[in-house]
Amino acid sequence: MATSKPKPAKADAASPSSRVELKERTRLRLIEPALTLIGQGRGYSSLSLREITREAGVVPAAFYRHFRDLDELGLALVEMGGVTLRHLLREARRDGLSPTDMLRTSVLIYKRYVEERSLVFRFLAGERGGGSPVIRQAIRTEESHFASEMAQDLRALGTLPDLSSPALHMICGLVVTTMLNAASDILDLPKGRPKQEQELVDNFVHQFRVVFLGARFWRER
Amino acid sequence: MATSKPKPAKADAASPSSRVELKERTRLRLIEPALTLIGQGRGYSSLSLREITREAGVVPAAFYRHFRDLDELGLALVEMGGVTLRHLLREARRDGLSPTDMLRTSVLIYKRYVEERSLVFRFLAGERGGGSPVIRQAIRTEESHFASEMAQDLRALGTLPDLSSPALHMICGLVVTTMLNAASDILDLPKGRPKQEQELVDNFVHQFRVVFLGARFWRER
DNA sequence: TAGTCCAGTAAACATGTGTTCACTCGGATA
DNA sequence: TATCCGAGTGAACACATGTTTACTGGACTA
Known part of the structure; x- marks a missing residue:
């Protein structure tokens, strides 16, 4: 109402x-x-x-x-989304990653992060693929920056040291799209269904495992 | 106009x-x-x-x-999208896969397929994450069916024979989301920029390689 | 052939829409 | 203190919207 x-x-x-x-x-x-x-x-x-x-x-x-039209408001939302993503990386950087089961804990942290900022992520996940071309493009740019920063962080952490920079970026791109996809799923989780929730998290963790497994065995050429 | x-x-x-x-x-x-x-x-x-x-x-x-309201029209569009996806699989099944560089050729075929049905894929890619919850949900269901069929096909082809069915399904899910993501990118390609086009295809191929590489080394538990 | 059915019509309705204009009135500045 | 500036107002505009209603006329059927 x-x-x-x-x-x-x-x-x-x-x-x-x-x-x-x-x-x-x-x-x-x-x-x-x-x-x-x-x-x-x-x-x-x-x-x-x-x-x-x-x-x-x-x-x-x-x-x-304040805004010329609605599209300009939309771009402001995208900007806000970008800030949110950067903040996420910053937190991850600060926390470091626990050695055991770090993938799962990362996923759980991410899930929590998404839920706490549900509106922004709903916007990002929703307008990322569709709607107005101009804001879709803007979101894509933010995603790319996010992927670059992530690649940089992984480099600094010494993860996947054998990968060339382009390869690393490509893999981070894959990770980012998977993350945003998952965000949409997370936000659509019906409340109070821990089983379904558990399933989703597991699926998410497994997908990441596959990606990083693939990354470990990646050979150039 | x-x-x-x-x-x-x-x-x-x-x-x-x-x-x-x-x-x-x-x-x-x-x-x-x-x-x-x-x-x-x-x-x-x-x-x-x-x-x-x-x-x-x-x-x-x-x-x-013809329709009670716009949402019902939307569901008809989703249905049409589902048909399109099933058709894609059917074609892939018919063609089989050439042994050499089959990943790249698959990607190129997919790209062509998307471009020839740009409207349906724009719809799927666009409404998959956002907009009305009811049609988003419907698209998700279609995606899931698609992933299941794909898993079944891979099974039949003897690809990744060591994977359990749940694992296979999970990987196909990853493949499907990556595909639909790529669809959005493909449709936004500016015309007459073969370099950018080449880059996108390469990136797409590499991402798939990573996924299948990861799948090959996947161990249960 | 007479009668029914129903896809598409035409008009009207109450609201909602984006954009414009001259305005006020209080914080900023000289 | 007197002046200016500009964020927010309120009213008006010319349309666009979803939905309802009684209708028409041609394809079906008994």
Whole structure:
């Protein structure tokens, strides 16, 4: 039940006092409901400007103070997704990897990470393949950066030391697509079905095992 | 420029004479523009009933003679996608696989197949992860069937004979997601850039090599 | 041949849509 | 203190949307 709130917006939340501060605040207030709506199973391309502004508690015209059109809002979402991915890598880097069963623990950590940021990942997983070409392209770029960083990290860790850089990048690409695929599956998990959950995690772990097994035996040429 | 065509619809195309024949025909005439619009880079969830009927040369109300709502149309598209996938497997089965460089030739065949049915694959790749939960779920089911059939075929061919059935299925799942991912990439290839095209095919081939390499060395437990 | 059925029509409905415009009114600045 | 700037307002616009309703006319069938 989407309740309409004709509240005056200004008086909302903590008063930001500063002007740029206010602008940034409302910008976020526009981004947030967009993400929420997508999280509720709506395609990005089906969102309407009025719907978003309504949910943000702002008049439609105010939208244009922040974005030229919906696509620009979409790109902001992609940017946010990119930040989320980078943050994930940063955390992984910090934690290092436990020697035993590290693949499984990585998967579990990833699962948790996805669930805690379900909206962003729903957006990424959803718009990655479809919808508007411009944002699909943007997501692809973020993915590529993510893969590059991951390759770099693996290199630094001494994992798969025999692989050439292109080969490593190619494998990281495979890992990334598998991850985002899994994200979609994770988010669609019905709650309170630990068996199904377990199955999904296992499947995910096994797939990764296969990939890294293949990577270990990879020979150039 | 979407030209509106207020043509009387009845007089369109070859006169179907039979009544059920007519109904089936218009049903297809509704499905077709939906696919086309999606192929033009529109998310499924952004399609409107009126847009579709307009493009089909039919009055909006006529839509309800064929589908309860847009979701039902979407499911018809998924069904069509499923048929396309099954057909792909059937072809692969018929052709068998040449012993030399069979992975690369498979990829090239697949690429061609995707390009020739670009609309269906754009739909599958696009709605697989996002948009409406109901059609996302439906696509997932088709994918799973596809993976099962593929596993069965590999079994019959004697490929990877040491793998248990669950393991084989899990690997086919990985292959399928990789394929559909690649479909999206293939469809976004800018025309007349053979270098980029070559790169993508190579990357795709290598990823598959990694997967099958991993599969060969897979041990249960 | 008379009668039924039903795919497609035409019109109307209540809403929802993107975009524009002149406006206000409070923080920033000189 | 007086001025300016610009984030957010409110109203209006010209359409587009989903759905319903009574209808028409040709293919079927008894």
